Amino acid sequence: METKDLIQHTTPFYCYDLKLLNETLEEAKKHAKKYEYHIHYALKANTHNRILNSIQEIGFGADCVSGNEVKKALEIGFPTSKIAFAGVGKTDEEILIGLENEIFAFNCESIEEIEVINQLAKEQNKTARIALRLNPNVDAYTHKYITTGLEENKFGINSWELENLIELLPSWANIELTGLHFHIGSQITSMTPFKNLCIRVNELNKWFSERNIRIQHLNLGGGLGIDYNEPEKNPIPDFELFFGVFNQFLEPFSHQEIHFELGRSLVGNCGSLISKVLYIKKGIKTNFAILDAGMTELLRPAIYQAYHYIENITTASDNKEFYDVVGPICESSDCFGKKMELKETKRGDYVKIHSTGAYGEVMSSKYNLREQNPVVFLD
Ligand SMILES: Cc1ncc(COP(=O)(O)O)c(C=O)c1O
CATH class of the missing domain: 2.40.37.10 (Lyase, Ornithine Decarboxylase; Chain A, domain 1)
Known part of the structure; x- marks a missing residue:
């Protein structure tokens, strides 16, 4: 126009360039596909139907942080098997939406939350698949309000709680632990924090394996930044470099799926x-x-x-x-x-x-x- x-x-008024959106999605898909990585779109970044339709059509999943986002993802047609529900403060009503729809996973941020999900799942006669959001204590070197992976942040389960958590695991009859989830922050433009994240994820992944806990998926979160300074020169982020870092430094077990939750880099x-x-x-x-x-x-x-x-x-x-x-x-x-x-x-x-x-x-x-x-x- x-x-x-x-x-x-x-x-x-806001104006959205759908051609650029689709080119960005294609580029992300192309580079993720090389390593069979799965992309979930973080709905929190933008929830316009036309944007969501393009993202659903290209085959990405949905990463939601509220009951209404889960409902929105369902309305748009994201399959329940591709909907993750994250967030540090899910209400009972929101958890019930996820349970009813048998979503892919609840990304859980505390032992107390898992206990509530277990109780609600029991009442509904369901089993909830969960991923543990672990706090990797990795600095994203971004603005302090969008840094989420440090122990001082409210997000995720800290490593000193893990022994206690796995002792409790057998008592949660309506919980199936399927994944480990990480998200260190947003608008990250250097690849070093992602490399550091991989190193920490490898340690934690081994820790679970040594205790005979089978983890099916690793979710590395989002965070890839965009070029705010020269958006016309660099409209599409370097997905090749980003996924390449994970391919180089992450050491998943052969049965494990690798997931990402990208927001800003897809629509920013x-x-x-x-x-x-x-x-x-x-x-x-x-x-x-x-x-x-x-x-x-x-x-x-x-x-x-x-x-x-x-x-x-x-x-x-x-x-x-x-x-x-x-x-x-x-x-x-x-x-x-x-x-x-x-x-x-x-x-x-x-x-x-x-x-x-x-x-x-x-x-x-x-x-x-x-x-x-x-x-x-x-x-
Ligand atoms: C848990 C989680 N996953 C994914 C994202 C998306 O991050 P980004 O838009 O930086 O890719 C966020 C955003 O803050 C988040 O909190």
Whole structure:
């Protein structure tokens, strides 16, 4: 779609490039297939039906973190045998949705949670397949709010709890332990944390094997980052390198399936947030470009100081200026970036905030009774 067509829509709005989405999915599939790796898509990144349809059609499974995400995955047509349900705080009602539908696995994060699942499964006369989310204590070297694999984080079962856990295992008659699950964080662009993860997974995998516990699948989570700085130059992440690291360093037993839960790397770069400039306000050190989109549409900069490349898509000027690009919400954190270099910008110009396909629209809120405008899909 050309800019002139794009700017017919009421701003702010999200726009998704389905061609890029499908190219990204094909690329991920191609490189995972080489090693017979299974991909589950982390629905939390983006739950639009059209996006989910493409992902389901290509054959990926679904990684869900709420009962409603499990329901959504079922509605879209993901087979129950490909639905995993993760999350540190599943409610009884949510667990029952998973049990009713006999999903692939509950990724469990504490002994207490397993006890509740066992009890609920017993009441339903079912057996729940579970994977243990283990805390590998591996640093992802990403933003602290998206680091999840350290002992100080709330996620996963720590290694000192494992002896106790396996002693309890025979008493859980309605639980079948099928997998080990790991997820160290998100937006990881160096391969070193993934290599370190493999080394730790190998140790833990052997630990279970030495105790004659047969683990059918290893789930290495997600976390592969995208290029937020130059999304046009690198729209598709390097899946070849990513899966290659696991092929090189992971030592699974021959019967074990290897699973991944990718979110951002599959959908991050196919989305953009289009917004109109309301005012240019002179500040002391810099000018503010005040947009009609704010943290209510895109929260990532406010909560993770996340960088998104911002481009003025309508100006005729070639002069570059620096702006603090901000939203209209009464919060100082409602800022998309300080000292952002844009082509000279004036009221009425349209800007494109790139790489907002993951953790963008799904985190939007109604704060200030904000309108939610229709989404545009580019086929
Ligand atoms: C358990 C789990 N799996 C997978 C993902 C997806 O991660 P990403 O979008 O970085 O691939 C997340 C995201 O935080 C997660 O918490």
